[in-house]
Amino acid sequence: MHDLAPVPTMSAPQELVLRCDASRQIGAGHVVRSLTLAEGWQAAGGAVTLVGRVEIPWLRAQIAHSAIRFLEIADDITSDQELSLLADLDGLNSAVGGCDDLRPWLVLDGYRFDASYHSRLRALGFQLCVIDDMAHLNAYDADVILNQNPNAAMLRYNCPARTVLLLGTAYALLRRQFRDLTLSPKQISPVARRLLVTFGGADTQRQWRKALDALHHIQSPSLTVTLVGAPQHLSTAAAADLPAQHTIEFLPNVIRMVDLMQQADVALCASGSTTLELAYLGVPMLVTSIADNQLGIMDGLAQSGAALALGWHEEITAVQIAAQLEPLLADSERRRQMSRAGQILVDGLGPERVIAAFLTSAS
Numbered sequence: 001m002h003d004l005a006p007v008p009t010m011s012a013p014q015e016l017v018l019r020c021d022a023s024r025q026i027g028a029g030h031v032v033r034s035l036t037l038a039e040g041w042q043a044a045g046g047a048v049t050l051v052g053r054v055e056i057p058w059l060r061a062q063i064a065h066s067a068i069r070f071l072e073i074a075d076d077i078t079s080d081q082e083l084s085l086l087a088d089l090d091g092l093n094s095a096v097g098g099c100d101d102l103r104p105w106l107v108l109d110g111y112r113f114d115a116s117y118h119s120r121l122r123a124l125g126f127q128l129c130v131i132d133d134m135a136h137l138n139a140y141d142a143d144v145i146l147n148q149n150p151n152a153a154m155l156r157y158n159c160p161a162r163t164v165l166l167l168g169t170a171y172a173l174l175r176r177q178f179r180d181l182t183l184s185p186k187q188i189s190p191v192a193r194r195l196l197v198t199f200g201g202a203d204t205q206r207q208w209r210k211a212l213d214a215l216h217h218i219q220s221p222s223l224t225v226t227l228v229g230a231p232q233h234l235s236t237a238a239a240a241d242l243p244a245q246h247t248i249e250f251l252p253n254v255i256r257m258v259d260l261m262q263q264a265d266v267a268l269c270a271s272g273s274t275t276l277e278l279a280y281l282g283v284p285m286l287v288t289s290i291a292d293n294q295l296g297i298m299d300g301l302a303q304s305g306a307a308l309a310l311g312w313h314e315e316i317t318a319v320q321i322a323a324q325l326e327p328l329l330a331d332s333e334r335r336r337q338m339s340r341a342g343q344i345l346v347d348g349l350g351p352e353r354v355i356a357a358f359l360t361s362a363s
Helices: 029-043 057-064 079-087 115-124 205-215 232-239 257-263 274-281 292-304 318-330 332-345 350-360
Strands: 015-020 047-052 069-072 105-109 127-131 144-147 164-167 194-198 224-228 247-251 266-270 285-289 307-312
Touching (some): 029 047, 029 057, 029 127, 029 350, 047 079, 079 115, 127 350, 164 350, 194 257, 274 285, 274 332, 285 318, 292 307, 307 318, 307 332, 318 332
Parallel strands (some): 047 069, 105 127, 194 266, 224 247, 266 285
16 A cells, blocks of 8 residues: 555644535536545545535435535526525634635536636635546636546646646545555456446446447457446346356446456446546556546546557447457456556545645635
8 A cells, every 4th residue: 555645734623615416417426536535634634515416326325424514405506596505504604704724625526617606616715626627618716726637737727827736647536445455566367357347327328238249249258247337227138138158247336346446357447537546456447438528538548558548439339349358358468567557647645635735725
């Protein structure tokens, strides 16, 4: 396990507010990575409030079992109503508008928030961190911009000169379950037989179906395939169509992904935040982009050597997936190189670095 980077001690308990959402449509990633910051913030002595909509059951359960205060908002809430709610949070009124050292931090993670919203949050007195993936806005008004992805340094952010930019995988928000491991170089099997498949919470049946179809074109070796997050009805519908030489396991909901990732020889996945966890563990990957914000991540992973890029999900076929996957299963040296590249790319100290930046930054 890497030695964790030291976090500055809070002179007084400070508040961290998370504004993020999760659903089958947008996925769980915004909330999951924000909760990673919450873990570190609480360990440093601070308090955390999450404001948003969380429609994924296992994620709601995780929040319920944490020490995080959760304020759920309605689907149809307006920006004005959101801002009013945030301004009136119990326990924050004495800090908002006070000195910089006590002003609460607000972490904003989602694509619906623009620079005007940023400015209005800052006008309320919050110190603002915007988590971003693709520099998609014309302008940003934030104290900190955090982009944890391997392509982040290639992006240009139109923001004030005072904005602190935390860019790249040095700031990867890995969950505690990963960083608590005693980490060592991954053992590479001569022939890969355990395949992990996951496309995140926003996937449609089409991508799972394509992955299953690809298995028909892989005759050797016999694989043990774990599909995480696949629609429950797919397991029944697909059972009659699966090739007999492969063993398929469907897991709709998983809390400890780290255990499945450690067991995997290769992963087939969407190029979202999950890839940073796989890289940390040294799991070779084939990645596809199923959303616009994943395109740059896919390219960055491929350039680092940690993954093979399959391309945009609508442009690849099951045959093409199999054509990339089957040779990799037999090529232990290539998988060893990919594994090393991944563990170089992500060192697991990201949350500590981000929290240190929060506690040493002043508006």
